[in-house]
Amino acid sequence: MRTAPPLVAPLFRSDGQARLLAELFLSAADELNLNELAQRAGLAYGTVHREVRRLLDAGLLSERRVGQARFVRPNPGSPLTQPVRDLLLVSAGPVPLLAAELSDIAGVETAFLYGSFAARMRGEHGTSPNDIDLMVVGMPDLMVVYEACRRVGDQVGREINPTIMTPEELGERSGFLAQVRDSPTVPVIGDLPWP
The missing domain is CATH 1.10.10.10 (Winged helix-like DNA-binding domain superfamily/Winged helix DNA-binding domain)
Structure with a gap:
């Protein structure tokens, strides 16, 4: 294929x-x-x-x-x-680099990319993304996640913007979460929290 x-x-x-x-x-x-x-x-x-x-x-x-x-x-x-x-x-690096960084952080259950970078990786046309949106699900130490994202961002030349939510928060209804669910995503760690 x-x-x-x-x-x-x-x-x-x-x-x-x-x-x-x-x-x-x-x-x-x-x-x-x-x-x-x-x-x-x-x-x-x-x-x-x-x-x-x-x-x-x-x-x-x-x-x-x-x-x-x-x-x-x-x-x-x-x-x-x-x-x-x-x-x-710069192009494909964020996924394996983030996976390596986040897999060592206690409390990270699932992580995935969303937003324009994920959309380009999934073949949707648009402008080249300047940053990378990352959803982290779990209860990790926030500063440890932010520091890991900064290290990876420095390597790939793009800022990585983590959003950290508990599984319960991810299950809530909001416009933001509806948009994330309906948009392309790229798994980093674990399975996506919805089908």
Whole structure:
């Protein structure tokens, strides 16, 4: 299944390719096997296999085999590695970086992007977003969440605006929450709190 180029960074061939590259180039993991990569990027194994072959042929990845398992990582010797990482930080980087930061914070149950950045990631046309709206559900230490968002924002070059709500508050009726529910969202941690 082919997907359209992501509107946040239309330089990538597809949204799937951008997710795969983000997992490879922005992950805290030193290397990933192809099964892990497929799962983390939400792509079919065959798609990951083909894309990894292209990236290996282009010299962007290096590979290590252990039995039948193939482990890949960004090629530190390629002059393209850092520019690709920099481009991914600005375009696809917020999701894996926020996931890494927020998963270590006690009290965070669910987190997702909403607003214009999420809309562009989901293929809705519009102007390029200047900031990123993040909903955090749970009862975390507010200052710890704000500091994590500042760190990620510094890396991706966009301000991250967290809204923190308890699960009970998220269930209330309001114009703001109705708009969030009816708009595109991108999961960061856990499942979305509504279908």
